[in-house]
Amino acid sequence: xxxxxxxxxxxxxxxxxxxxxxxxxxxxxxxxxxxxxxxxxxxxxxxxxxxxxxxxxxxxxxxxxxxxxxxxxxxxxxxxxxxxxxxxxxxxxxxxxxxxxxxxxxxxxxxxxxxxxxxxxxxxxxxxxxxxxxxxxxxxxxxxxxxxxxxxxxxxxxxxxxxxxxxxxxxxxxxxxxxxxxxxxxxxxxxxxxxxxxxxxxxxxxxxxxxxxxxxxxxxxxxxxxxxxxxxxxxxxxxxxxxxxxxxxxxxxxxxxxxxxxxxxxxxxxxxxxxxxxxxxxxxxxxxxxxxxxxxxxxxxxxxxxxxxxxxx
Amino acid sequence: xxxxxxxxxxxxxxxxxxxxxxxxxxxxxxxxxxxxxxxxxxxxxxxxxxxxxxxxxxxxxxxxxxxxxxxxxxxxxxxxxxxxxxxxxxxxxxxxxxxxxxxxxxxxxxxxxxxxxxxxxxxxxxxxxxxxxxxxxxxxxxxxxxxxxxxxxxxxxxxxxxxxxxxxxxxxxxxxxxxxxxxxxxxxxxxxxxxxxxxxxxxxxxxxxxxxxxxxxxxxxxxxxxxxxxxxxxxxxxxxxxxxxxxxxxxxxxxxxxxxxxxxxxxxxxxxxxxxxxxxxxxxxxxxxx
Numbered sequence: 001x002x003x004x005x006x007x008x009x010x011x012x013x014x015x016x017x018x019x020x021x022x023x024x025x026x027x028x029x030x031x032x033x034x035x036x037x038x039x040x041x042x043x044x045x046x047x048x049x050x051x052x053x054x055x056x057x058x059x060x061x062x063x064x065x066x067x068x069x070x071x072x073x074x075x076x077x078x079x080x081x082x083x084x085x086x087x088x089x090x091x092x093x094x095x096x097x098x099x100x101x102x103x104x105x106x107x108x109x110x111x112x113x114x115x116x117x118x119x120x121x122x123x124x125x126x127x128x129x130x131x132x133x134x135x136x137x138x139x140x141x142x143x144x145x146x147x148x149x150x151x152x153x154x155x156x157x158x159x160x161x162x163x164x165x166x167x168x169x170x171x172x173x174x175x176x177x178x179x180x181x182x183x184x185x186x187x188x189x190x191x192x193x194x195x196x197x198x199x200x201x202x203x204x205x206x207x208x209x210x211x212x213x214x215x216x217x218x219x220x221x222x223x224x225x226x227x228x229x230x231x232x233x234x235x236x237x238x239x240x241x242x243x244x245x246x247x248x249x250x251x252x253x254x255x256x257x258x259x260x261x262x263x264x265x266x267x268x269x270x271x272x273x274x275x276x277x278x279x280x281x282x283x284x285x286x287x288x289x290x291x292x293x294x295x296x297x298x299x300x301x302x303x304x305x306x307x308x309x310x311x312x313x
Numbered sequence: 314x315x316x317x318x319x320x321x322x323x324x325x326x327x328x329x330x331x332x333x334x335x336x337x338x339x340x341x342x343x344x345x346x347x348x349x350x351x352x353x354x355x356x357x358x359x360x361x362x363x364x365x366x367x368x369x370x371x372x373x374x375x376x377x378x379x380x381x382x383x384x385x386x387x388x389x390x391x392x393x394x395x396x397x398x399x400x401x402x403x404x405x406x407x408x409x410x411x412x413x414x415x416x417x418x419x420x421x422x423x424x425x426x427x428x429x430x431x432x433x434x435x436x437x438x439x440x441x442x443x444x445x446x447x448x449x450x451x452x453x454x455x456x457x458x459x460x461x462x463x464x465x466x467x468x469x470x471x472x473x474x475x476x477x478x479x480x481x482x483x484x485x486x487x488x489x490x491x492x493x494x495x496x497x498x499x500x501x502x503x504x505x506x507x508x509x510x511x512x513x514x515x516x517x518x519x520x521x522x523x524x525x526x527x528x529x530x531x532x533x534x535x536x537x538x539x540x541x542x543x544x545x546x547x548x549x550x551x552x553x554x555x556x557x558x559x560x561x562x563x564x565x566x567x568x569x570x571x572x573x574x575x576x577x578x579x580x581x582x583x584x585x586x587x588x589x590x591x592x593x594x595x596x597x598x599x600x601x602x603x
Contacts, residue, residue, distance in 0.1 A: 024434050030427035031440045034420035034487050041484035042447045045458035052461055062464065113357045116347070120354030123345040132358075134596060139361050141592040143545045145562050146581040149569070150364035153371065153578075160367055190364065193357070212344040226347055251451025253548050258569055268453040275457055275552075285461070288454040295451055 046292070053285035061279045071282030075290055092270065099267040102185050103249035107196075109189040110245045114196030115238065121197070122204035133201065140194035148258045151187045152178065155259075179261035187259045188249050195248070196241040203237020236305055243302040247295050267291055365585060372578035389579035398564065399580065406544055406560040409475065413482035414490070414539035420483070421490035421539075422532055426524075429498040447485040455485065456552035463553055473555035481553045482543045489542045490535035493599055497531025530598050537595045541588060 053071050055063040078089040121132040139147065154160050155177040162174040177183055207230065215225040231238075253268035260266065265273070271291065274284030372390070376383030393399050421444075428440055447455065463477050505527065509519045547562040554563060561580065568577050 023431075027427040027431065027434060028436065028440075030423045031444075034424040034491070035440065035443050037416075037420060037480070038443055038446055038484050038487055041459065041480045042450070042455060043443065045455070045462045046450065048462050048465075049454075049458040113353060113360075116350035116353035117357040119347060119350050130600075134593075135358060136361070137596075138589055138592055139365065141541060141595075142365075142588045143562065143581075143584050145545070145547050145565060146368070146584050146588075147365070149565070149577065149581055150368040152569075152573075153368050154364050190360070193361065209344055216344055222347060225344070248451070251453055253453045253456075254566070258566075268451070271453055271457055275460060281461065284457055288457050292450055292454050296449070299449055 049285045049288060053282055053289055055282050057280045057282055059279075061275070061281060063281050068282065071280070071286040074280075074283050075286050095265050095267065095270050098181060098264065099250055102181060102188065102266065103246050105185050106188040106192065106249045107242050107245045109185070110193050110196040111238065111242065113189070114193055114241060115200055117193075118197045118200035118237075119204055121201050122207075133198075136194050136197045144191060145254055145258070147191050148187055148255050151183075151190055152258060155183055155186065178259065179264060181260070181264055183259040184252075184256045184264060184266065187255045188252060191255055192245045192248055195244040199240040199244060200234065200237045203234040203240075207233055236308070239305045240302060243298050243305070247298050247302075250298075251291055251295060368578055369582045369585065372575055372582040374575055374578075377574065389575040390583075393576050393579045393583075396576070398559065399561075399576075402559040402561045402564040405475070405558065406562075409478055409482060409550075409560060410540045410543040412475075412479045413486050413543045414536050416479070416483045417486035417539045418490040418494070418532055418536040421487050421494050421535055422528070424487070425491055425494040425498050425528075425531075429495055430501075430503065444491055445488050448488050452485075452546075452548040456549045459549065460552040467555070473558075475558065477553050477555070478550060478558065478560075481549050482546065485546070485549065486539035486543050490539040493534035493538060493595075494528065494531040496599075497528050497534070501527050534595055534599045537591050537598070541591050541595075544584075545588070 052063055054067055054069065056066040056068045056070070058064050073086070074089060074092075076089060076092065077086045078092075079086060117136070121129055121136070124132055152159070156162070157174040157176060157178065159177075161177070162171075165171045166174065177186075211229055211233065212225055215229045220228065251268050252266055253272065256264065256266040256269055257272075260269070267287070268291075271284050271287045274280045274287065278284070371382075373385050373387070374382055375386035375388060424440065424444055428437055431437075459481050463481075467473055467477075506519050506523050509523045514522065545562065546560075547566055550560050551563050551566065554560070559567070561584065565577055565580060568574075
């Protein structure tokens with residue numbers, strides 16, 4: 001434990017080398033409990049799932065240990081009940097399309113509301129920013145389910161929005177907003193908005209306002225300065241925020257379940273269905289791995305964007 | 314890779330280095346003003362809090378209806394407090410969060426000690442990647458993967474207890490506990506520890522009397538973050554729990570399928586308030602270091 005805090009790289013030499021090796025060993029030992037727990041209860045199950053994706057579904061859920069690629073095939077295709085020909089699984093495709101569409105719409109909506117908010121916070125006096133940041137962060141750390149329920153309260157047929165609209169007399173009958181794609185998009189925008197604000201704020205915070213001044217000196221209007229100077233400079237933050245919003249949207253489960261009901265499924269709900277009523281664990285496993293792969297691609301892109309940004313600084 | 318994970322960015326934004334702001338623009342014309350941005354921002358802050366406020370307000374409604382305000386009452390809180398299933402779920406939630414956050418922060422502290430204040434060593438990237446792995450996979454995927462493995466173990470052994478949930482929660486809490494602890498360690502230099510060693514303190518004494526007290530705020534922050542994360546989890550809990558092992562979030566999710574009563578609002582309000590207190594404390598503790 002004593003060589004724990006060795007900060008300077010040791011000079012090459014037999015003694016130091018041995019010391020370094022011992023240091024390495026103790027570091028590995030220290031990290032071991034965390035690695036074992038995550039390995040066993042997060043990483044290993046993913047590998048088991050990879051195996052399950054190649055098995056045959058059992059009659060009452062679970063699997064039969066017989067190799068099959070049907071799980072993967074039925075991610076996109078389905079067999080005709082009568083003549084066994086393969087055709088596109090329209091039900092799945094429409095769910096993928098809904099997931100993609102709603103995730104994109106949510107990302108755009110969080111951009112529309114998030115970028116001005118981030119800009120607003122970053123242009124406050126420095127000592128007041130902590131307060132505004134705090135205001136954005138608190139909802140993010142509060143329970144996701146509770147925030148989803150709050151949205152439900154708002155848009156139910158007897159909810160506050162309908163109540164107000166009826167009172168004013170704009171509508172005669174409550175608008176059905178629950179259990180629609182609108183409800184899911186609305187809810188996800190609300191729930192994931194802080195994920196957009198924080199990275200964009202970080203980018204605006206780093207913005208050199210002298211460049212904006214220069215643009216104004218050169219007779220650029222506010223809009224031109226924004227479009228030609230500010231936007232390119234805060235683009236990495238915007239991309240980072242967009243990916244941070246897009247990823248959880250794609251894998252969302254709670255929000256579409258509560259606000260979308262049983263009909264408007266998203267990717268996450270389709271996965272759950274296979275482990276519940278669908279009784280097709282291999283398909284569920286294959287769907288999960290597909291979702292994971294898409295998310296990984298987005299994450300790698302995110303890492304590349306943010307590390308490039310770091311290099312620029 | 315580890316520095317850029319989901320919650321990493323959350324915490325990093327908090328400690329952004331002040332940029333050179335340069336000379337101020339002449340008064341009356343600010344280059345940092347963009348038309349409409351402040352209006353949208355204020356609306357956004359309003360929109361972030363309004364739904365929560367409405368939820369809280371209706372938890373005090375005397376009537377059964379969620380729509381019509383019938384006067385102030387604590388009736389739904391009393392009902393929730395008298396509901397055995399709610400109390401049972403609340404106790405389970407607290408035990409689960411307490412156990413998971415404790416184990417997670419101990420593991421995370423050890424891992425942070427191993428990965429900070431060092432030159433690059435063989436396998437450090439691998440340790441980073443593994444510790445942050447739960448953050449990189451969608452929750453629903455982890456949830457069904459655990460369902461598969463635990464269903465298998467449960468069938469094999471016939472053993473069902475809270476341990477499955479504690480194991481699952483600990484695993485996804487570790488990266489959250491790790492972040493503030495590592496952040497704290499990275500801002501500590503080792504002069505005091507070197508001094509303690511120079512004064513013939515044994516390695517254990519150095520750790521107990523110098524290192525641990527210095528990193529304590531980070532550990533507390535990590536514990537609280539892990540506690541909140543565990544308390545809030547629905548997805549993984551829903552798939553891992555055995556029959557009858559409801560936590561507060563899964564209980565509420567189950568209730569939403571039936572007729573929603575203001576009782577759910579009352580429980581939500583309690584969760585909101587306790588969560589807000591924990592998060593504020595977290596900010597306060599992690600603020601100390603600056």
